[in-house]
Amino acid sequence: EEKCANILEEYDLLAVSGNATDKNTLEDAGIDRADALVATTSDDALNLMACWLAKKYSVRTLVSIVNQKEHAELFKEVGVRISENPDEIVARSLFLWAENPDTQLLAAIEGGTIFEITVAEGxxxxxxxxxxxxxxxxxxxxxxxxxxxxxxxxxxVVFLPEDVITVFTKEEAEARSVEYMEDLFR
Known part of the structure; x- marks a missing residue:
């Protein structure tokens, strides 16, 4: 419940603490009027069930964390937009930063990465x-x-010192892209 209170202070949304697979909890939360359901637990089965129930109530947008990659296809079959495992994103970000301290990972999306680098003088x-x-x-x-x-x-467009460049790269080109950007702009 404390997490819900913190979320409500930060964002314009309804946060409910309860069992997301219980129809009564979902109905009390107004699932029949919801624009979206975002499932963020560490339990893929729970996230999938909550999304499946929300779909039964015609919720248009379903988003979930998928903690185990092998479950991703199940979520897609239900029509869920999936997010990578947060632990994996953090690990990837830390690795990228450790290998290339001047490069910052902004987002890891399915199949790609968005990062930024600041152009150094000279x-x-x-x-x-x-x-x-x-x-x-x-x-x-x-x-x-x-x-x-x-x-x-x-x-x-010409690159100048202190420019902050945002780049998208496919996952398979990430290492080459980061190395190239570091060589060119640092």
Whole structure:
């Protein structure tokens, strides 16, 4: 219940403490009027059951953590959008940071990673265009923050010192992409 109180202070939503697989709990929570159900327990069976029940009540958006990868297909069959195991995301983030201290993992999504790096003064990539700095297949520049402004990177945009570059890379290209970015911008 303390967790619910903390969530309510932070976000504009309804947080309910109870058994998410109990129809009465779900009905008391207003499941028939819900836009979404987000299941975040460490028990895949519980998360799946809660999502399945919510689907029976026509909840449009179902999101869940999947703690064991081998269960992912079951969630997809029910129509659940899945999130990676939080422990795995943290471990991946710590590993990436330990190997490349100047790179920060922003998000690990199914099949890919979003990370950012700050351009160092005197780096090889300073004054190169996005087109010139596109050296890794399956990597995409998605944003540049420069002096409080957001830039959508097109081919002719030039990288400057202190730019914070946000990059998406497919999972299989993550190591190459991070190494490339570190070499070019640090």
């Amino acid at each position: 780096a090889k990539g300073v004054n190169k265009t996005v087109r010139e700095a596109s050296g890794v297949k399956d990597m995409l520049y998605i944003a540049i923050r420069r002096g409080g402004k957001l830039i959508i990177p097109s081919g002719d």
